[in-house]
Amino acid sequence: DTAVSQTPKYLVTQMGNDKSIKCEQNLGHDTMYWYKQDSKKFLKIMFSYNNKELIINETVPNRFSPKSPDKAHLNLHINSLELGDSAVYFCASSQGVGANVLTFGAGSRLTVL
Amino acid sequence: DAKTTQPTSMDCAEGRAANLPCNHSTISGNEYVYWYRQIHSQGPQYIIHGLKNNETNEMASLIITEDRKSSTLILPHATLRDTAVYYCIVRVGGGSEKLVFGKGTKLTVNP
Numbered sequence: 672d673t674a675v676s677q678t679p680k681y682l683v684t685q686m687g688n689d690k691s692i693k694c695e696q697n698l699g700h701d702t703m704y705w706y707k708q709d710s711k712k713f714l715k716i717m718f719s720y721n722n723k724e725l726i727i728n729e730t731v732p733n734r735f736s737p738k739s740p741d742k743a744h745l746n747l748h749i750n751s752l753e754l755g756d757s758a759v760y761f762c763a764s765s766q767g768v769g770a771n772v773l774t775f776g777a778g779s780r781l782t783v784l
Numbered sequence: 785d786a787k788t789t790q791p792t793s794m795d796c797a798e799g800r801a802a803n804l805p806c807n808h809s810t811i812s813g814n815e816y817v818y819w820y821r822q823i824h825s826q827g828p829q830y831i832i833h834g835l836k837n838n839e840t841n842e843m844a845s846l847i848i849t850e851d852r853k854s855s856t857l858i859l860p861h862a863t864l865r866d867t868a869v870y871y872c873i874v875r876v877g878g879g880s881e882k883l884v885f886g887k888g889t890k891l892t893v894n895p
Binding site (some may be wrong): 675698 | 816822824825826827828829833864869871876882883884885887
């Protein structure tokens, strides 16, 4: 019954590899987000999609490519992983772009060695 | 950039009320005050939001000063499960402005 589910929960990989994190929501929301929380615990938005269309792109490097096959899914693909990409990535969803309430997933911890 | 100022950390005894302050002296007339919290190893969780009137729900109460330059989140009977980082955020309601998280307040509820 998880509302926003992310897979995998943990991901350990080598520098230079390409990896993906998947996100699915069963809330019927039309807007989805990716947030990054670094080692200093700052939570920053990366992307926002509304009905599969990109709404927010916070000057994230081109190595990060979100893909939204439908409004219930927003996957994050990262190319040529770097040490600085190590973080916890949170997916979230809401109904509407200007929604007050975002529902977050449990997070995916990415460790780049 | 976060538009709020919160204490870095606070402690509270279990069963007592936890009062978490937030300063937002530059808040605009159309900006709401939102509170989220993040329990360790979990994603952020919405708690409550308000514009100028005090608000209450099953989780907490939000008290906003008359000049709207500060607010207080009240957890009436804190439990150990309320130990978390609490984020106060100001944002235009219904707009396309993104949700910006600051450093928050680490609340520790002690037995």
